[in-house]
Amino acid sequence: MSQPDEHAKRHHRRASFTEEQQLYRPLTVEEDRQRTNIHYEQPVEFFYALTGGDWNVYSANLWTGSETETQSQERKLDLLAELMELRPGMRILDVGCGWGGPLVYLSKKYGVRGVGLTLSSLQKGAADERIAAHGADVTIVESHWKDYQDDEPFDVVFTDEVIVHFHDLGDFFQKVYGMLRDGGVMLNKELHFAHARYSEMTRAMSFINELYGQTGNYRTLAEELTLAGEAGFDVAAIRQMPLKEYQKTIDHWLANIKANRARLEEVVGRETFRRFQTYLQLCHHIHGGTRMTLDLVVCRKPMPVAGPALVARNSWGRSSTLTSNGGASADRATAGRCRTTRSGKATAG
Numbered sequence: 001m002s003q004p005d006e007h008a009k010r011h012h013r014r015a016s017f018t019e020e021q022q023l024y025r026p027l028t029v030e031e032d033r034q035r036t037n038i039h040y041e042q043p044v045e046f047f048y049a050l051t052g053g054d055w056n057v058y059s060a061n062l063w064t065g066s067e068t069e070t071q072s073q074e075r076k077l078d079l080l081a082e083l084m085e086l087r088p089g090m091r092i093l094d095v096g097c098g099w100g101g102p103l104v105y106l107s108k109k110y111g112v113r114g115v116g117l118t119l120s121s122l123q124k125g126a127a128d129e130r131i132a133a134h135g136a137d138v139t140i141v142e143s144h145w146k147d148y149q150d151d152e153p154f155d156v157v158f159t160d161e162v163i164v165h166f167h168d169l170g171d172f173f174q175k176v177y178g179m180l181r182d183g184g185v186m187l188n189k190e191l192h193f194a195h196a197r198y199s200e201m202t203r204a205m206s207f208i209n210e211l212y213g214q215t216g217n218y219r220t221l222a223e224e225l226t227l228a229g230e231a232g233f234d235v236a237a238i239r240q241m242p243l244k245e246y247q248k249t250i251d252h253w254l255a256n257i258k259a260n261r262a263r264l265e266e267v268v269g270r271e272t273f274r275r276f277q278t279y280l281q282l283c284h285h286i287h288g289g290t291r292m293t294l295d296l297v298v299c300r301k302p303m304p305v306a307g308p309a310l311v312a313r314n315s316w317g318r319s320s321t322l323t324s325n326g327g328a329s330a331d332r333a334t335a336g337r338c339r340t341t342r343s344g345k346a347t348a349g
């Protein structure tokens with residue numbers, strides 16, 4: 001296709017979607033609540049049948065080495081626990097906690113105290129029932145992350161396929177920074193565009209975005225890392241989860257709803273059932289391609305400098321401060337001025 005043809009096609013594609021259908025729409029707290037609940041306030045029975053397993057995890061699980069839904073959910077949660085370095089007695093916050101399964105599992109297995117945030121009263125009700133059944137040290141709060149206040153700092157704050165709903169991710173990272181103790185960990189698992197060019201709206205994306213109340217804000221991994229750095233975090237680790245794990249998770253969700261079709265059509269209605277089925281089929285297709293990546297980003301809030309600081313200059317010309325625990329944390333002011341030259345070398349200045 002010649003270049004003008006390609007431009008015309010792109011223009012036509014962009015023009016065929018309304019403002020409402022676009023990604024990255026700045027919504028108020030109340031709009032966020034109403035719109036995300038279009039999706040998550042379908043009856044609990046529907047989502048429990050869809051997700052299956054003991055923990056009803058509504059995000060990609062780890063199927064390699066797992067035979068059952070419960071095993072795939074626990075393998076994924078064990079990976080999160082390892083990356084977050086969970087230890088007994090820690091206090092952790094799960095922003096976007098679904099029906100509480102992940103937090104209850106982590107609390108019981110790793111001896112941590114948990115707080116979970118959700119915008120859905122149905123999710124909170126189901127999570128409270130699960131907590132009581134397991135006697136877990138977990139509290140669920142029905143609150144937007146922007147409204148949540150807590151005086152006691154957290155050791156860990158994490159999200160699992162939630163930050164796609166946040167149009168102001170930089171503000172979220174700053175809020176998490178304020179809620180963590182020094183040296184605390186933030187982990188975010190999310191799908192990312194493999195390149196910014198894939199952010200252009202397609203019919204499939206628009207369909208999926210509508211099913212989620214048009215609250216989508218997919219980004220590239222680079223954008224997420226930039227925002228985390230600007231909030232003051234150091235990136236401790238990045239782990240990619242193969243998309244085939246997501247595809248297999250989706251295939252199980254599809255099989256689950258098809259196996260319970262008659263009952264679930266009564267629970268949510270035929271049209272909603274059909275739309276969820278189409279959504280899962282589209283996700284299966286997307287996750288078989290190369291337009292998205294699925295990444296776990298582990299960040300750490302730097303420890304403050306204790307006593308007279310030793311300032312070293314590393315091979316990138318960036319100053320780092322040797323902290324009391326022996327680790328090196330980037331000087332934020334210097335790091336902010338750090339830029340990359342055409343030769344690929346970073347310079348401070």
Ligand SMILES: C[S@@+](CC[C@H](N)C(=O)[O-])C[C@H]1O[C@@H](n2cnc3c(N)ncnc32)[C@H](O)[C@@H]1O
Pocket residue numbers: 032036040056057058059095096097098099102117118119120123143144145146159160161162165
């Ligand atoms: C895809 S589900 C993921 C649930 C859970 N993390 C899991 O892996 O099973 C997204 C969750 O994020 C919550 N959520 C979305 N936007 C939120 C916001 N602004 N504040 C708090 N929770 C939010 C939804 O209510 C829902 O529980």
